[in-house]
Amino acid sequence: MKTLLIGEYRQGKLLDTTYELFGFAGQLGAETALFLVGTDSQLPAYGGTLYLADVAVCGEYSPELHKQLVLEAIKKENPDQIVFLHSSYGWDLAPRVAASLKVAQVSEVVAIQEGGYEVGCCNAKMRRTLKPATAQSVITIQAGAFEGVQPGGAPQIVKLAPAGASNVEFLGYEPAEEKGVDLAKAEIIVSAGRGIGKKDNVGIIAALAKAFGGELGASRPVVDAEWVSHDHQVGTTGQTVSPKLYVACGISGAIQHLAGMKKSEFILAINKDKDAPIGEVADVLVVADLLQFVPALTARLSQ
């Protein structure tokens, strides 16, 4: 079996998450080749074949060009699987490649199984096992689901030059908003999720954070609803944290949130739903109405 792994490069840097692709290929027991739109001044620690296109010519976000380049590498390599990260780059580019080849795509794989690939569904509460019906297939893997592996060595480079024009003009990046709160440094984080019900209840969670001497965090829906400002957001599109204690209040446990906090040393979750996916990472799941439990815990801590 042969895989073509699609590495990532952003804002002048090879992204470390690229190595997770090797973790996946290792579990699959497959041979690898790597594709990257990057630069030869910053090469991955990998001794195999690297299909390299120059980012100075091709741009970091130019999906039509990148698609053509991936297709060219596929033609040369003839892999069984073309593997992307399920990231903003991967979920944007993978379907374009799959559609051009007219092959199956399996999105956000969390595990390899005998009968196929396991993926999450229904807000991470359930799983599906999917099997491509085409000889070649496109796979995207969930962030953090496969441990990164640095194969080491220096690559044999096969240079690719772009053909054709892009139909999307990339204008540049907007930096992340200024962080009023640096959650990465916090030892204790108490986070509010959609389960708090309404904006008025943020105070209850903030009070618990204060009683612990910690910081207030929040899940994405709470930030999107403008109950809490973005600099408190924990997750893939917010901050990644690993405090000594993480308290998740009314957070169901969407994958994007779990990816941002599952490395916390101790996770306490409070949720009225015993089956909420947050239970998968929690050390303790308290099944209770948080509007009763949280003030009671705050009062006890403040004694």
Next chain:
Amino acid sequence: MKILVCIKQVPDLESRFKPDAAGVWFSEADLAFRVNEYDEYAIEQAVKLKEQLGNEPEITVLSIGPDRVLEAIKKALAMGCDRAVHVQDSAAHLKDPWQIASIIATHAKDQAYDVIFTGMQSQDRGSAQVGVTVAEQLGYACATTLVGFAYEGGAITAKLELEGGIKGVAKLKTPALVTCQLGLNTPRYPTLPNIMKAKKKEIAGVPVADLLKEEALGKTVSFHPPAKKGSGLILEGDVSDLVEKVIGILKDKTAVLR
């Protein structure tokens, strides 16, 4: 200008899910359905674009599924879409993303839509494939995961959400397809007068066989709960007892309480 919005009806994600008889998707018994959250942002952005252009554009909303999806379609019409296409398919849950995209592309190819809006993914399957695949099949320019949208003179300026709070800005010429991320805008609530007006809008029913010419490229082997992992402790019971238990555990297992 002609605009298409593609929406999916999904179950309330707070529900408990059980496998159906075939074991490949959930049983619909006891589930309540609603518009996929990402698609509400797609509808809102389409209606905002129509308003920006003096209400000249016509917005078609399309949904695939059994008769229950008419509820989702009616909501989109009440939010401001002008007409609807209901692709009637009682077995939509057995189609793969390639087939769903093909159905939409087959409908769209003779319609000369200028802009197509979709959600970036569905809440129940989350493959994030259908929108991009429709664009590929139609040969439209495409950008994904929009958290900002502006239109001027035949070009869309899209703000794309990347990791870690960083955003990318890209410009694409119409015809184009964009996939909408949560937080792109503030989806409106349908007002009562608009709900009444929506009842008069056209909903064209089209049997799925008229639009689907493609075989599935992949298959679902099973639908199942995740294997329980970790030794997480589940505590239930009286609130004051729970508080004492939690304090005890935190003292015991963490260094944050002394």
